Amino acid sequence: MSGKTHRVQVGEITCLVLHEGSMAGRGLLQDAFPTAPADEIDAVCQNFGQGDKRPESHMNALFIESGGIRILVDTGMGEVAGPNFGFIPAALQSEGISAGDIDIVFITHFHGDHFNGLLNEDGAPRYPNSRPITTQVEWDHWTDEAVLQAMNAEHAAGLRMVVNAFKDRFSFLNPGDTLAPGVTLVDMSGHSPGHTGLLIESNGEHLLDVVDLLHILPQFTYPHWHFVFDSDGSLAERSRKRMLARAADENLLTLFYHLPFPGLGHITRTDGGAFAFQPV
């Protein structure tokens, strides 16, 4: 399953979904979504094939080439996550793109499954010619010493390695700013303080990358479910409902980092403020 890609041409912009990896679930569904009512958890287990109540784990990063600029959006876990993950470099290579060809690495948020792959196993930058970019809000939060002291030790160690390796090299953009021609940052905060997606548009065609706006398919039916790793579950829920509604109303092809590969599809509104997903 290594090295899988899925090509999407958005007008003049070339996009490749890059399969970082997939793994059978380990934790219980209720533990991953602690605010979900038990009857809804049971309904999901009966209706969505989550028989053992353990959600699968998938990761889909994105490569964008626009105006001659080659962008990698998130870097995955890297090899440290074991044999099921770390396939982004192989996916790029299968398209003839080497790590040295990447001009910009954009980090949507500083959770390990999105930034750990910035460094290779030796602790050196994996994309040596790239400029790392994130949002100011996200950087300021995760480099705050008080935050680092209070958080999970493994996550904090990964952050400290990245901060040390890239201290003066990161640059910062804000929602509404342009990353490359036709590629605009979109605020989707809540999962983390500066969690940011991208709207890619060219010649009237669109791709919306919503990254971690939701984590499993049942959250289309139950968009009020908060994920255990949301930094602000209520804000994440408002962002989720707002962006899913926009994607539905504007019929935008949408990419989800954590849905089964390639994590692409269209969204429709259903009864009671819920949504449905039609994968490509």
Ligand SMILES: [Zn+2]
């Ligand atoms: Zn994630």
